[in-house]
Amino acid sequence: xxxxxxxxKQRSAPLAxxxxxxxxxxxxxxxxxxxxxxxxxxxxxxxxxxxQVDQDKVCVKMDRDENVSVLEIDVxxxxxxxxxxx
Amino acid sequence: xxxxxxxxKQRSAPLAxxxxxxxxxxxxxxxxxxxxxxxxxxxxxxxxxxxQVDQDKVCVKMDRDENVSVLEIDVxxxxxxxxxxx
Numbered sequence: 001x002x003x004x005x006x007x008x009k010q011r012s013a014p015l016a017x018x019x020x021x022x023x024x025x026x027x028x029x030x031x032x033x034x035x036x037x038x039x040x041x042x043x044x045x046x047x048x049x050x051x052q053v054d055q056d057k058v059c060v061k062m063d064r065d066e067n068v069s070v071l072e073i074d075v076x077x078x079x080x081x082x083x084x085x086x
Numbered sequence: 087x088x089x090x091x092x093x094x095k096q097r098s099a100p101l102a103x104x105x106x107x108x109x110x111x112x113x114x115x116x117x118x119x120x121x122x123x124x125x126x127x128x129x130x131x132x133x134x135x136x137x138q139v140d141q142d143k144v145c146v147k148m149d150r151d152e153n154v155s156v157l158e159i160d161v162x163x164x165x166x167x168x169x170x171x172x
Contacts, residue, residue: 019113027105029165038136046128
């Protein structure tokens with residue numbers, strides 16, 4: 001599947017805010033480690049190093065069943081989210 | 087949509103290898119910065135800090151159109167991928 005089509009939408013009006021979505025899925029054995037929880041804070045820190053993130057515009061959801069753990073991070077960014085020097 | 091169902095598959099046989107999938111989508115203005123390229127190496131580094139990654143089991147795909155940039159990282163992990171001390 002082309003995830004570009006999954007995430008991309010035809011837009012008529014200019015974009016008011018940028019949006020960053022991260023999906024992380026760990027297909028594991030039932031007793032497998034909870035890698036998603038381990039990675040969560042560090043991935044949020046990587047994002048914050050590059051854009052000014054408004055904490056109440058960050059939505060983090062975690063979900064798990066016997067075989068899969070899923071982390072969903074959704075960040076709304078102002079158009080002029082200053083990209084700090086890498 | 088519950089991404090758990092999107093990523094989760096009913097399994098009859100025990101898992102032979104774990105799998106970590108990361109999808110990152112940046113919905114931006116056409117002139118917006120290329121955040122996905124900026125974040126790519128640092129997210130790979132975060133993963134490598136927590137699991138032993140076999141470089142030829144890592145598949146990285148990037149795609150972009152006028153409005154969206156998408157990064158797809160797919161990592162196959164051995165069942166005993168040692169999770170290093172955080």
